[in-house]
Amino acid sequence: MTVTALASSVPFRRPRLIRAEVLKLRKRRGLVLTAGLLTVGAMLVTYTILVSIHAANPAHHGPAGGIQNLGHTIWLIGTLGSVVGILIGATAGAGDLGAGVFRELVVTGRSRAALFAARIPGGLTVLFAFVGIAYALTASGSVAFAGSLPAPSVKLLVESGLWVLLTTGFWFAIGLGISSIVGSRTTTIATLLPFQLAISPILANIKILGSGRAALPVIATDNLLPNAFGDTARTTSVNPTLSAAVALLVLAGWACAILAAGLWRTRTRDA
Amino acid sequence: MNANNPYVVETNALTKRFGARVAVDNVDLRIPAGSAFGYLGPNGAGKTTLIRMLLGLTSISSGSVQILGQPMPSGRAEALARVGAIVEEPRFHRHLTGRENLHIVAAAREREAHARVDGALDRVGLAKRADERVKAYSLGMRQRLGVARALLADPELLILDEPMNGLDPAGMEELRLMIRRLVGEGRTVVLSSHLLDEVEKTADAIAIVDQGHIVVQGSIDELTGRAATVIVATSDDLRAQALLTGHGAEPAEGGLRIPIADDNATAAINRLLVEAGLDVYRLEPERATLERRFLEITSRLGEAA
Numbered sequence: 001m002t003v004t005a006l007a008s009s010v011p012f013r014r015p016r017l018i019r020a021e022v023l024k025l026r027k028r029r030g031l032v033l034t035a036g037l038l039t040v041g042a043m044l045v046t047y048t049i050l051v052s053i054h055a056a057n058p059a060h061h062g063p064a065g066g067i068q069n070l071g072h073t074i075w076l077i078g079t080l081g082s083v084v085g086i087l088i089g090a091t092a093g094a095g096d097l098g099a100g101v102f103r104e105l106v107v108t109g110r111s112r113a114a115l116f117a118a119r120i121p122g123g124l125t126v127l128f129a130f131v132g133i134a135y136a137l138t139a140s141g142s143v144a145f146a147g148s149l150p151a152p153s154v155k156l157l158v159e160s161g162l163w164v165l166l167t168t169g170f171w172f173a174i175g176l177g178i179s180s181i182v183g184s185r186t187t188t189i190a191t192l193l194p195f196q197l198a199i200s201p202i203l204a205n206i207k208i209l210g211s212g213r214a215a216l217p218v219i220a221t222d223n224l225l226p227n228a229f230g231d232t233a234r235t236t237s238v239n240p241t242l243s244a245a246v247a248l249l250v251l252a253g254w255a256c257a258i259l260a261a262g263l264w265r266t267r268t269r270d271a
Numbered sequence: 272m273n274a275n276n277p278y279v280v281e282t283n284a285l286t287k288r289f290g291a292r293v294a295v296d297n298v299d300l301r302i303p304a305g306s307a308f309g310y311l312g313p314n315g316a317g318k319t320t321l322i323r324m325l326l327g328l329t330s331i332s333s334g335s336v337q338i339l340g341q342p343m344p345s346g347r348a349e350a351l352a353r354v355g356a357i358v359e360e361p362r363f364h365r366h367l368t369g370r371e372n373l374h375i376v377a378a379a380r381e382r383e384a385h386a387r388v389d390g391a392l393d394r395v396g397l398a399k400r401a402d403e404r405v406k407a408y409s410l411g412m413r414q415r416l417g418v419a420r421a422l423l424a425d426p427e428l429l430i431l432d433e434p435m436n437g438l439d440p441a442g443m444e445e446l447r448l449m450i451r452r453l454v455g456e457g458r459t460v461v462l463s464s465h466l467l468d469e470v471e472k473t474a475d476a477i478a479i480v481d482q483g484h485i486v487v488q489g490s491i492d493e494l495t496g497r498a499a500t501v502i503v504a505t506s507d508d509l510r511a512q513a514l515l516t517g518h519g520a521e522p523a524e525g526g527l528r529i530p531i532a533d534d535n536a537t538a539a540i541n542r543l544l545v546e547a548g549l550d551v552y553r554l555e556p557e558r559a560t561l562e563r564r565f566l567e568i569t570s571r572l573g574e575a576a
Contacts, residue, residue, distance in 0.1 A: 016385075020378035027367055101375070104420065107326045107358070108278025109351030112377040271328040 021122020
């Protein structure tokens with residue numbers, strides 16, 4: 001069963017609008033291919049390399065699994081999964097507008113708020129199908145290839161899994177909100193990817209910004225990483241340090257504010 | 272819809288401004304139920320803006336709208352549930368098939384809309400190509416798919432903005448017949464167009480809009496007027512003209528043009544010619560075409576401006 005087929009066959013009955021959102025996303029071949037390569041593909045390549053170099057030279061290269069390697073791959077899934085989250089969010093938010101179909105949906109009489117709201121679970125279903133499989137691969141690999149290294153506990157696997165979903169889901173929400181505001185998938189991706197991949201880590205490491213950096217999502221997500229990974233999964237030096245509650249509030253604040261702005265624009269724009 | 276209300280669309284002093292420019296100016300429109308209604312005007316006259324206001328796609332600057340007896344925008348959901356529409360060129364998700372595109376819109380309508388997808392595709396002649404991606408469709412096929420999408424609502428009111436665009440003559444004829452069948456089923460079809468000939472062939476009543484306001488509305492017969500002249504062609508037009516001098520006959524292309532007061536006058540002319548031993552090849556009431564009326568109205572407006 002393919003990842004996209006899995007996304008459309010999860011074992012509960014989704015409302016029709018959400019199923020329609022899933023259909024629109026999973027039928028985009030380019031998006032599905034990119035998402036698959038950046039998540040499932042990236043994990044397969046990573047573990048293939050780690051297992052191969054360990055097999056070739058066990059003295060120099062440790063086992064492919066274990067907690068530390070899980071930390072590295074969690075960082076990779078967090079980063080690439082966030083990219084996929086932005087791509088899917090931007091597509092979900094501006095897909096109808098870009099295709100000119102938004103007005104066709106508005107003339108059905110269905111509320112614009114309902115049309116907007118359906119994009120969130122619809123997009124997350126597709127995103128989490130890819131990210132979930134990628135995480136399942138890395139979690140399994142970290143245990144199966146642990147060898148002489150300590151294998152991650154179930155608690156750590158659950159915590160790191162939740163962290164992956166939270167991080168990628170957050171960037172999906174930001175992509176969805178921004179694209180609903182600006183009405184353009186391309187503009188959203190061109191703005192958010194450099195911010196998430198380059199500008200945000202740079203800002204987080206500029207010490208002169210002090211505690212103002214606490215407002216950066218990357219600081220919040222780094223603070224929420226399980227402590228067992230140490231620095232292996234972090235993007236920044238995690239300064240300032242935030243409590244889990246504050247870090248969650250920072251992420252929720254950003255996501256709610258941008259989604260609310262996206263909803264407002266969806267309700268007020270000329271269709 | 273309220274059974275006592277003879278109109279499916281009623282607007283009062285409906286106005287839309289874009290800054291200082293008035294796109295729709297105090298429009299009072301009454302569209303009778305169960306008819307094909309033509310909304311005519313030159314490009315830029317405000318036809319599409321008015322349709323967008325009726326459907327809640329853009330805000331109203333002032334005035335009021337009732338659709339199927341429901342005030343807009345408060346009764347929007349209830350009213351639009353029974354309205355199908357094509358606004359400007361029908362647009363689709365090009366990466367999805369025709370059938371999938373219809374299911375996307377059906378998902379926003381009542382549950383029964385999904386069951387109407389196959390019937391709608393069949394009705395517009397796209398059943399065999401429904402599982403091809405829309406990006407492979409011609410403009411005419413997309414136009415027909417747009418009509419199918421509008422039919423998913425099982426609409427009491429169908430609003431078609433320039434529906435003939437992109438259709439070949441056979442496609443136009445098919446659409447014309449489909450519109451008449453829909454009207455025959457008791458539905459109301461509103462056609463917005465600048466193609467006067469097509470509207471005249473299809474519509475029962477029309478409104479002509481120019482520079483944002485309606486300049487005239489009524490039935491086609493009212494607007495084009497009853498025939499005031501007949502064209503007569505006989506086996507000897509010179510002799511016929513001499514016989515009909517008292518009726519004001521004068522030469523015209525294809526015979527003689529004769530003013531008539533009523534149908535009795537037409538019968539009297541025919542009787543006179545036959546009794547005089549002339550063969551009558553043609554005796555045709557000459558009506559003003561919609562095109563002539565349209566040009567008269569719009570040129571008069573142009574002169575007034």
